[in-house]
Amino acid sequence: MNACLHLANGKTFAGVLEVPGENGEIQGEVVFYTGMTGYQEVLTDPSYKNQIIVFTYPLIGNYGINEADFESKKPHVQAVIVYEASQQGYHYEAKYSLKEYLQQWKIPLLTHVDTRALVKEIRNQGTMMGWIAPGESEIGALKENRFPVASVSTEQMSVYGNGDTHIVLVDFGYKKSIVQSLVTRGCQVTVVPYHTPFSAIEALQPDGIVLSNGPGDPKQLAEYLPNIRMMIDHYPTLAICLGHQLVALSYGANTEKLRFGHRGANQPVYDLQKKKVFMTSQNHSYVVNKESLAATPFDIRFINVNDDSVEGMVHRYKPILSVQYHPEAHPGPNDTEHIFAEFLQAVNKGEKVYA
Ligand SMILES: NC(=O)CC[C@H](N)C(=O)O
Numbered sequence: 001m002n003a004c005l006h007l008a009n010g011k012t013f014a015g016v017l018e019v020p021g022e023n024g025e026i027q028g029e030v031v032f033y034t035g036m037t038g039y040q041e042v043l044t045d046p047s048y049k050n051q052i053i054v055f056t057y058p059l060i061g062n063y064g065i066n067e068a069d070f071e072s073k074k075p076h077v078q079a080v081i082v083y084e085a086s087q088q089g090y091h092y093e094a095k096y097s098l099k100e101y102l103q104q105w106k107i108p109l110l111t112h113v114d115t116r117a118l119v120k121e122i123r124n125q126g127t128m129m130g131w132i133a134p135g136e137s138e139i140g141a142l143k144e145n146r147f148p149v150a151s152v153s154t155e156q157m158s159v160y161g162n163g164d165t166h167i168v169l170v171d172f173g174y175k176k177s178i179v180q181s182l183v184t185r186g187c188q189v190t191v192v193p194y195h196t197p198f199s200a201i202e203a204l205q206p207d208g209i210v211l212s213n214g215p216g217d218p219k220q221l222a223e224y225l226p227n228i229r230m231m232i233d234h235y236p237t238l239a240i241c242l243g244h245q246l247v248a249l250s251y252g253a254n255t256e257k258l259r260f261g262h263r264g265a266n267q268p269v270y271d272l273q274k275k276k277v278f279m280t281s282q283n284h285s286y287v288v289n290k291e292s293l294a295a296t297p298f299d300i301r302f303i304n305v306n307d308d309s310v311e312g313m314v315h316r317y318k319p320i321l322s323v324q325y326h327p328e329a330h331p332g333p334n335d336t337e338h339i340f341a342e343f344l345q346a347v348n349k350g351e352k353v354y355a
Pocket of ligand 1: 212216241287
């Protein structure tokens with residue numbers, strides 16, 4: 001069936017709706033991902049909740065979908081836009097084709113869109129809402145989900161691994177590979193809901209805290225900032241992506257939205273400590289405002305080489321390290337996996353710093 005993506009600024013892009021999705025309106029924030037591979041991880045990363053994802057690489061799906069590379073139990077994207085979707089998965093591990101997988105979960109797939117023109121439009125005008133509909137059809141008011149973290153965070157506590165180091169991972173929409181990165185380095189990981197009070201975290205007697213990635217604007221979590229501040233002030237902390245933004249907000253710094261975000265597998269980041277550039281995997285729209293960090297006890301450690309935005313910071317006196325990029329690197333280059341080793345070194349020093 002022919003269908004169109006309509007952007008909120010009135011521009012329309014024609015395509016073929018190969019997977020229709022469930023009945024009703026297909027709408028979401030339209031963002032683009034520049035990696036050539038890694039679509040399975042992208043589809044199942046909870047940080048993409050409510051977003052319509054445009055893949056810039058023109059052929060997506062050629063190695064299919066396997067059972068190993070899911071980042072969570074189901075896809076979270078609102079819809080998928082590609083130029084061409086491979087009809088088969090040409091890989092010995094492939095269990096389904098991309099199309100079969102999207103059909104199974106009723107995630108709309110719009111193909112044969114001029115993705116190059118669409119991405120140029122988003123780069124020029126900034127990220128915007130859009131909807132997919134047959135022809136010229138009108139749509140009512142665009143609904144933005146005000147608090148997507150609540151719909152992706154776990155409701156119950158769960159434990160992974162049986163290592164000696166006990167890490168509590170606060171789940172704002174975590175990726176499975178963050179847990180795996182910790183478990184393979186000798187940790188037992190307890191995943192807890194995002195709203196878990198500090199007293200319950202203390203009762204678990206963690207050696208360290210990880211604040212996870214997650215969807216939406218970090219300011220949507222304003223009421224939880226005092227609780228988050230308690231956690232990170234009391235335990236060695238590693239904060240990733242949304243977690244990093246929450247660390248900054250909890251210390252009174254500010255966040256802002258980038259024009260079109262960083263989503264891909266080759267974002268260059270300069271490490272001011274190691275004086276080296278690393279290629280990183282990224283997926284975010286918001287960043288920590290650089291100037292607002294001046295009044296906090298944080299030093300900027302990582303800077304994005306392309307646009308000079310803040311990519312990570314360290315507390316001057318406490319073992320708190322935060323990164324805007326994804327050191328677990330699923331998908332993406334694992335150049336920065338040493339971040340987990342650095343964090344665990346801080347944890348294993350046995351430091352328990354009280355404010
Ligand atoms: N991957 C993430 O944690 C994304 C963080 C946040 N939702 C943003 O878009 O900036």
